[in-house]
Amino acid sequence: MSAIHTVRLCHMYPQLMNIYADRGNIAVFRQRLAWRDMDLEITEIGLGEVIDPGQHDLYYLGGGQDRDQNLVAKDLVANSATLQAAANVGAAQLYVCGGIQLAGHSYVTADGTELAGLGILDLTTEAGQNRLVGDLIIDATVEGTTQRVVGYENHIGRTRLGPSCVPLGKVVSGYGNDGGGRYEGAIFNHVIGTYLHGPLLPKNPWLADLLLGWALEHRYGQDVVLRPLEDTVEARAHDAAIARAGVKR
Amino acid sequence: MLVSATNGKTTTTRLLAAATRAAGYHLTTNAEGSNLERGIATALLKGDKGADLGLFEVDEAALASIAASTRPQVVVLMNLFRDQLDRYGELETLVDKWRDVLDDLEARSEPPTFVLNADDPNIAALGRGRPNVVWFGVDDASQAIGDREHAADATMCRDCGAPLDHRVVLVGHLGHWDCPNCDLTRPTPNVSATKIDLSPQGQKMTLQYPTPAGPPTELTISSPLPGLHNSYNVVAAFAASWALADRTERPQEAHAVARVMAKTKPAFGRGEVIEVDDKRIQLLLAKNPTGVNQNVRTILRSPGKLHVLVLLNDRTADGQDVSWIWDVDWEPLDSRLASLTLGGDRAWDLALRFQYGGFDMDKVKVSPDPAKALDIALAATVAGHTLCALSTYTAMLDLRWVLTQRGYTPAYWSPDA
Numbered sequence: 001m002s003a004i005h006t007v008r009l010c011h012m013y014p015q016l017m018n019i020y021a022d023r024g025n026i027a028v029f030r031q032r033l034a035w036r037d038m039d040l041e042i043t044e045i046g047l048g049e050v051i052d053p054g055q056h057d058l059y060y061l062g063g064g065q066d067r068d069q070n071l072v073a074k075d076l077v078a079n080s081a082t083l084q085a086a087a088n089v090g091a092a093q094l095y096v097c098g099g100i101q102l103a104g105h106s107y108v109t110a111d112g113t114e115l116a117g118l119g120i121l122d123l124t125t126e127a128g129q130n131r132l133v134g135d136l137i138i139d140a141t142v143e144g145t146t147q148r149v150v151g152y153e154n155h156i157g158r159t160r161l162g163p164s165c166v167p168l169g170k171v172v173s174g175y176g177n178d179g180g181g182r183y184e185g186a187i188f189n190h191v192i193g194t195y196l197h198g199p200l201l202p203k204n205p206w207l208a209d210l211l212l213g214w215a216l217e218h219r220y221g222q223d224v225v226l227r228p229l230e231d232t233v234e235a236r237a238h239d240a241a242i243a244r245a246g247v248k249r
Numbered sequence: 250m251l252v253s254a255t256n257g258k259t260t261t262t263r264l265l266a267a268a269t270r271a272a273g274y275h276l277t278t279n280a281e282g283s284n285l286e287r288g289i290a291t292a293l294l295k296g297d298k299g300a301d302l303g304l305f306e307v308d309e310a311a312l313a314s315i316a317a318s319t320r321p322q323v324v325v326l327m328n329l330f331r332d333q334l335d336r337y338g339e340l341e342t343l344v345d346k347w348r349d350v351l352d353d354l355e356a357r358s359e360p361p362t363f364v365l366n367a368d369d370p371n372i373a374a375l376g377r378g379r380p381n382v383v384w385f386g387v388d389d390a391s392q393a394i395g396d397r398e399h400a401a402d403a404t405m406c407r408d409c410g411a412p413l414d415h416r417v418v419l420v421g422h423l424g425h426w427d428c429p430n431c432d433l434t435r436p437t438p439n440v441s442a443t444k445i446d447l448s449p450q451g452q453k454m455t456l457q458y459p460t461p462a463g464p465p466t467e468l469t470i471s472s473p474l475p476g477l478h479n480s481y482n483v484v485a486a487f488a489a490s491w492a493l494a495d496r497t498e499r500p501q502e503a504h505a506v507a508r509v510m511a512k513t514k515p516a517f518g519r520g521e522v523i524e525v526d527d528k529r530i531q532l533l534l535a536k537n538p539t540g541v542n543q544n545v546r547t548i549l550r551s552p553g554k555l556h557v558l559v560l561l562n563d564r565t566a567d568g569q570d571v572s573w574i575w576d577v578d579w580e581p582l583d584s585r586l587a588s589l590t591l592g593g594d595r596a597w598d599l600a601l602r603f604q605y606g607g608f609d610m611d612k613v614k615v616s617p618d619p620a621k622a623l624d625i626a627l628a629a630t631v632a633g634h635t636l637c638a639l640s641t642y643t644a645m646l647d648l649r650w651v652l653t654q655r656g657y658t659p660a661y662w663s664p665d666a
Contacts, residue, residue, distance in 0.1 A: 019339070027575075
C-alpha cells in the first residue's frame with residue numbers, strides 16, 4: 001500500500017553538486033518521512049534539463065567543485081523563473097554550500113568572472129583570498145524559534161546579504177557568511193541557504209522537520225502534522241559536534 | 250623514484266622497495282614513514298651514505314615541493330580521489346597543481362620517466378602527449394562493478410567538459426573510459442593486468458608487459474594483498490620496476506620481481522591480520538570514500554556472517570570534516586552483518602550514517618572509547634572468526650596501542666612490525 005502523503009523533491013544536479021556528502025541530506029528527508037509512513041518522490045535534474053513548474057514541494061541544491069559549479073550556474077538560470085515562482089508560493093528550498101552562492105544574485109569567482117545566480121535569496125558572493133574551513137556552530141532563528149545548529153564549513157566565497165533576506169542564524173563558533181564570525185546563512189519565506197554541511201540535516205533533525213513541514217504544507221495545506229521522533233542518536237551526534245568545536249586539538 | 254596518489258602510495262612504495270632491493274639497489278626510503286617534506290628529509294639524513302636509489306612515497310599535496318628539490322628518474326602517479334577536503338581542498342585544484350609539476354619535470358635537462366595510470370581519466374589527461382610515459386592499467390573487464398560509485402569524481406572530461414563515457418568501472422572512477430565529445434581517450438596500457446583472480450587471502454593476476462625487441466609477454470604474479478585496489482598497486486609497482494630497469498639499462502628479471510612481490514605482506518593497517526586468542530582482527534585503514542568502498546568489497550568477499558568494527562576520529566591526520574562517511578557505500582554490508590560496533594571520537598556520526606542508511610540498528614553497538622568498542626566487538630565475534638576493523642588513521646593508532654598493551658602485537662614502529 002502506498003503512503004497517503006508524499007513529498008515531491010526536486011534534487012538539482014546530484015551528479016555535479018554532491019561534494020560535501022549532500023546525499024546524507026536526501027537520506028534524512030526520505031527516512032524521516034518513512035518513519036511517519038510518508039513517501040519521498042525524488043526527481044533528479046541534470047545539465048540541460050528543465051524543472052516542471054509547480055510539480056515539487058521541496059527543492060535541494062548542494063555543493064560542488066568550482067568547475068562543476070560553473071557548469072551548473074550557466075544551466076540553472078534557465079530554471080530561475082520556476083524556482084522563483086515556487087519560492088513565492090511557499091515551496092521549501094534548501095541551498096547548501098555552493099547552493100547558497102547560486103541562490104543569490106551573483107557569484108564572482110577568484111579570477112573575476114561573474115556568474116549570474118537565481119536571485120531567490122537577496123545576497124551576493126565574492127571569492128575571498130583563502131578558504132574558510134572548520135567546525136561551524138550557529139544559533140538559528142526561524143519563525144520565532146531559536147535552535148543550535150551544528151556542522152562544518154569549507155568555502156572560499158564571502159556572502160553578503162541584502163535587505164530582503166535575513167541571516168539563518170548567529171555564529172556561535174566558526175566563520176559564517178563573510179568570514180567575520182557574526183552571521184550565517186540566509187532565509188526568505190521557506191527558502192534556506194547555508195554553508196553548514198557535515199551533512200547538515202542528520203545532526204539537525206529540527207531543521208529537517210521544519211523543511212518537511214513546509215513541503216507538506218505546500219502540498220496538503222496545514223492539516224498534515226509530523227509526529228515527533230525520539231532522535232536519540234541525532235542528539236548524541238549533535239552534542240559531539242558541539243564538544244568538538246569547543247575543544248581545539 | 251617518487252610515488253604519489255590518493256590511495257595506494259604506501260603499499261606501492263613497499264612493493265617497489267622489495268623489487269628494487271631484489272634488483273641489487275641500495276635504498277634510502279621512507280617506506281611506512283612520513284610522506285611530507287620532513288619525513289623525506291629525515292629519511293635522507295638517516296639513510297646510508299652508500300645508497301644508490303632514493304624511493305619516496307610523497308603526499309599528493311607535497312609533490313610540487315618535493316619534486317622541486319629532487320631529481321627523480323621515475324615518477325609514479327596512480328590516482329586522485331576526493332579525500333580530506335578540509336586539508337587537500339578540491340580535487341580539481343590538486344590536478345592543476347600536478348600538471349604544473351609534470352610540466353616542470355618534463356622541461357628539465359634530464360626529464361624522468363612518468364609511470365601513469367591509464368584508468369584514471371585525470372591522470373591520463375595529465376600525461377597526454379608527453380614523451381617518456383609508461384602507462385599501466387587493468388584490462389580485466391570481468392572485475393567491473395557496474396555503475397560508477399557515488400563517490401566517483403572524474404566524471405567529466407578535463408579537456409572539453411563533456412560527461413565521460415565509462416564502459417567499465419573498476420575502482421571509483423578508475424576503469425575503461427572515453428570522452429564522447431573530444432579525442433581524450435584511455436591510453437592503451439604498456440603494462441596491464443589482463444586476468445585477475447581475487448580471494449579473501451589475496452590475489453593472482455596475469456601481467457602483460459613489453460619486451461625490448463619482440464611482442465609483449467606475460468607472467469603470473471600472486472600477492473597476499475586483497476582487493477582490486479591492490480591489483481592497481483601491484484601493476485603500478487611492476488610497471489615502475491620495468492621503467493627503472495629500462496631507463497637505467499640495469500635489467501631486472503621479471504620473474505624475480507614477481508617472486509618478491511608474492512612475499513610482500515600488507516603495510517600497517519592495510520589488511521594486516523592480528524591473532525587475538527581464538528579470533529583474528531583484520532585492520533583496514535579508512536581514509537576516504539573510494540578506499541573504504543574497496544575495503545567494504547574486500548570484507549564482503551569473506552564467506553558467512555560478518556563481524557565489523559568501525560572507528561571514526563576527526564583529528565588533523567584523519568581529516569576534521571567527517572561528512573565523507575556519507576559518501577561511502579556501506580549498504581551492501583547490512584544483510585551480511587552478525588555484529589557492527591562503532592567507536593572513536595565521532596562514533597555517533599557513524600551511528601547516524603548507518604541509521605539513515607536503513608541498517609538494522611538492533612545489531613549496532615556504539616562506544617566512542619576505542620578500548621571499550623574493541624571489547625564489545627570482540628565479545629560479539631564468534632570464536633574462529635575474523636573481526637574486520639575499519640578505522641581512520643589516529644583511531645588505528647589507538648586500536649594498535651590497545652592491542653600492543655594486551656600483548657597481541659608489537660608496537661607498530663618496531664622493526665619486526
